[in-house]
Structures are given as structure tokens and as C-alpha cells.
Amino acid sequence: MRLTTEDAKAIEAEIPYLRRYARALTGGAEAADDLVQDSLERAIARFDQFRSGTNLRAWLFTIVHNMRCDQHRRFVRRPTEIPIDDAPQHASTRASQADALHLADFRRAFGRLSEPHREVLALVGLEGLDYQRAAVILGVEVGTVKSRVFRAREALRREQELLEQPVPRAMWRVAA
């Protein structure tokens, strides 16, 4: 479908948010941009289904979500753990090395969550959507979003605690 200049501009303005959401889902920058590319192509092909006046970003997030579901169906045996780019996200971020390490740990813990947990935390916690909007995007009830966010938080805390476990002294001795 051919976009008007206005529609094209509106979609282009949403690309940074799609990239962020996709990065939280996939972990890797390349995989995220591939996902955004596929989603944009689908969005443009189906733009006649977008009802003007409704939230464009939410509509695009729905497409990213559906695209991910399709990918999962295709790669059923895909491992749950996803690769995470540990490189600093932004050159101008003046995080100390300790902060950078800490964030790398956080990304690793986040990457170990199940896809539904990553999705719901990314939509609600990162993109700031309310439960109602997240429910529409994910195609579930609002109550499901509420309980899923809670479980995702608990799962994330467990993963973070696992990463914080110090290496036992005996292993240090073996390594040294």
C-alpha cells in the first residue's frame, strides 16, 4: 500500500520506540533491527487496516508482537535464552565501569526471562503503557497483564539473585 507523506512521517517517528521494544525482546541490536524491518514492511503492507485517530505506536507494537509470535512458530526449537549485547548502549553515556557491568548483568538477567515476561515488562515498564493498552497489544485480558507483570517481576528478581551469587571460595582456589 502506498503511504501518504504524512503517514510515512508518522511511522518514521515511531521507529526509535519500535527499536527499543524490539531490543528488549531480542537482546541483540541486529536481531532487533531485523524484527523492526519485518514489522515495518508488514505495517506498510497492511496500513489500510490502521484506523486513523487510534494510537499508531500501539498498533505498531501489536505488529511487532505478532511478528515475534510467527517467528516462534517457525523456530519452535529455538532456545529460550537469548544473546545480549553487552556493549554500552550509547557512546555518550558516562556510566562508570561498575555501572556498565551492573547493567550488563541486568540485561543478562532480563534476557533469561520468558518471552511473555520480557514483553510485558518492556511494554509496561519501559514503554510506559497502561495495562489496558498492553492487553490489547498482547491479545490478552487486563487481569492477565496484571498477574503477568507481577510474575515477570518475581522471575526477574530470581534471575538477578542468581547472577549475584558469589563464586564459591573452593572454585576460586581451583582457578588460582
Next chain:
Amino acid sequence: MAESVELVVITPAEVSAFVDGELAREERSDVAACVRDDERAACLVSAWRWQLAQLYAAFGRIVDEPVPHRLRLIVAA
């Protein structure tokens, strides 16, 4: 007779929704009171707020990155 005390049960899932500002006014004030009085609820709230801060620190600034040319091309085409 001791005056009757209304028992309000707050679940962790409600505390989680409270962190997201998703509770209606009455529920919200119940949970707020619980967070004030109960150390465990207060711990949950601060742990989850800290998680949100980390989530944002880990991914938030991606929106400031320049959009790769290949993505802009799709929309421009």
C-alpha cells in the same frame, strides 16, 4: 468490646499494580497504607521501583540512537 477492625488483604500482585499506578482510588489508598505499615510490602515496592530504574537504564536510551538507514528506507520507499 474492642472496636471492629476491617481486615484488608493485599496480595503482592496488587502491590505490583500499585507500582504501575494501575489501581483505582480506594484500592490505591489501601495498598499505600499497607506499604506504609508493612515492611515486606515496602520492600517489594522499592525492589520493583529499582527494577524499573534498571530496565530504563539498560534500554531507555535506545530511542536516542540514530535510526539505521535501512529502516528509514522502508518508510521512505
